Amino acid sequence: MPTNTLSITDNRTGKSYELPVTDGTIKAADLRQIKTGDDDFGLMTYDPGFTNTASCRSAITFIDGDAGILRYRGYPIEQLAEQSTFLETAYLLLRGELPSKAELERWVHDITHHTIIHENVRKFLDGFRYDAHPMGVFVSTVAALSTFYPEAKRIDDEGSRQSQIFRLIAKSPTVAAFAYRHMIGMPYAYPDNELSYTGNFLNMMFRATEVRYKPDPVLERALDVLFILHADHEQNCSTSAMRGVGSAHSDPYSAMAAAAAALYGPLHGGANEEVLRMLREIGTAQAIPAFIKRVKTHEVRLMGFGHRVYKNYDPRAKIIKQTADEVFEVTGRNPLIDIARELERIALEDDYFVERKLYPNVDFYSGIIYEAMRFFPVEMFPVLFAIGRTPGWLAQWHELLLDKDQRIARPRQIYTGAGERRYVPITAR
Ligand code: ACO
Numbered sequence: 001m002p003t004n005t006l007s008i009t010d011n012r013t014g015k016s017y018e019l020p021v022t023d024g025t026i027k028a029a030d031l032r033q034i035k036t037g038d039d040d041f042g043l044m045t046y047d048p049g050f051t052n053t054a055s056c057r058s059a060i061t062f063i064d065g066d067a068g069i070l071r072y073r074g075y076p077i078e079q080l081a082e083q084s085t086f087l088e089t090a091y092l093l094l095r096g097e098l099p100s101k102a103e104l105e106r107w108v109h110d111i112t113h114h115t116i117i118h119e120n121v122r123k124f125l126d127g128f129r130y131d132a133h134p135m136g137v138f139v140s141t142v143a144a145l146s147t148f149y150p151e152a153k154r155i156d157d158e159g160s161r162q163s164q165i166f167r168l169i170a171k172s173p174t175v176a177a178f179a180y181r182h183m184i185g186m187p188y189a190y191p192d193n194e195l196s197y198t199g200n201f202l203n204m205m206f207r208a209t210e211v212r213y214k215p216d217p218v219l220e221r222a223l224d225v226l227f228i229l230h231a232d233h234e235q236n237c238s239t240s241a242m243r244g245v246g247s248a249h250s251d252p253y254s255a256m257a258a259a260a261a262a263l264y265g266p267l268h269g270g271a272n273e274e275v276l277r278m279l280r281e282i283g284t285a286q287a288i289p290a291f292i293k294r295v296k297t298h299e300v301r302l303m304g305f306g307h308r309v310y311k312n313y314d315p316r317a318k319i320i321k322q323t324a325d326e327v328f329e330v331t332g333r334n335p336l337i338d339i340a341r342e343l344e345r346i347a348l349e350d351d352y353f354v355e356r357k358l359y360p361n362v363d364f365y366s367g368i369i370y371e372a373m374r375f376f377p378v379e380m381f382p383v384l385f386a387i388g389r390t391p392g393w394l395a396q397w398h399e400l401l402l403d404k405d406q407r408i409a410r411p412r413q414i415y416t417g418a419g420e421r422r423y424v425p426i427t428a429r
Contacts, residue, residue: 090391143257177204232392304364
């Protein structure tokens with residue numbers, strides 16, 4: 001008769017233990033009873049990069065990396081990308097259900113009416129160097145917002161939590177667009193509440209001297225879809241940073257700044273920027289085989305390929321590939337797409353990539369679309385990712401705070417340094 005337990009025999013002592021198995025996991029703390037003697041701390045697991053450790057129970061996002069499945073609150077990403085909007089998806093992630101018409105109107109109204117940022121933010125934006133990377137500006141400005149909303153520290157107050165959620169979703173595009181305008185030396189363009197969330201973001205990015213900016217509906221929808229695709233991805237590096245900092249009960253602005261800082265890294269949200277640089281460096285389809293050779297000798301990585309969780313085609317990359325064609329109808333074809341498609345074709349036939357199950361991830365094609373769309377500069381790619389990921393970070397933060405199992409994040413280590421030794425005065429060294 002099978003039981004939901006795991007029997008362990010410690011061959012160091014000959015003792016046996018029976019640990020409960022719940023949801024396909026054992027509690028790491030249950031291993032601590034496995035000791036060689038009274039002065040033994042107890043057995044731990046060693047898991048750099050947390051490749052096989054569940055840090056929480058979560059009802060937000062489901063991924064089956066082997067099958068290439070991604071669902072938010074049970075809804076397949078393909079259906080949301082086709083039928084939902086970014087703000088509706090944000091509601092779904094944060095509240096758990098799709099909104100009624102009235103609920104959605106209220107939600108959109110509340111977010112739309114928090115898009116303006118305090119004028120003092122403009123002043124410190126001016127203090128950044130003229131060529132400051134907009135992601136660095138974004139990270140710092142999100143952190144600085146906590147000083148404008150000191151009540152955000154009241155993380156146990158649901159009313160305060162909801163206010164900060166509205167503010168962060170609403171102000172992310174404003175901060176992002178202002179960071180861009182600072183970089184290129186254009187005057188800041190203020191939010192236009194008559195436009196959609198994404199239409200307004202395009203307005204704040206690209207409005208020049210026209211009285212009213214009219215976003216192209218195809219580009220507006222394509223960017224909205226891209227935001228939906230990036231909205232959450234369970235316990236990735238930046239979300240773990242959000243939860244890690246949030247577990248110390250920091251305010252959500254500080255926690256989200258940490259999450260955005262993690263996203264800035266080239267192995268995470270910075271990858272789409274790297275993909276474009278790589279495609280430009282390759283330059284022509286003829287140069288692809290030589291580049292693949294360098295990848296296989298581990299001289300360079302094929303950016304936009306591989307994923308910790310997906311060992312199959314990333315479903316988001318599939319949707320982005322389709323969206324690219326719609327965008328090119330408006331903008332004209334980005335020639336980098338041909339190099340990307342050929343690179344993908346060659347890589348997917350090569351044993352190196354097949355054996356390691358390396359497929360295109362979300363970043364492989366997103367940069368090409370961003371570049372084609374009114375010429376977002378590469379520096380803005382991780383910032384666009386951060387706007388899309390904001391509701392996911394906040395949903396995970398909110399879930400963390402209501403989860404009674406959660407405690408301050410504090411991993412253990414295996415100490416490998418020197419044993420106790422006597423301090424030597426500097427004159428005697
Ligand atoms: N190009 C070439 N080889 C790769 C790549 C790649 N992009 N990704 C993994 N490999 C190889 C590794 O060299 C390793 O080979 P080895 O066993 O011979 O040493 C093997 O595949 C396993 O790779 P790991 O680095 O152990 O895989 P891990 O799960 O730790 O890393 C990661 C995942 C960081 C995404 C990795 O695939 C990578 O660096 N990709 C490129 C960067 C990128 O596109 N990041 C975006 C991820 S998606 C996102 O964050 C939104």
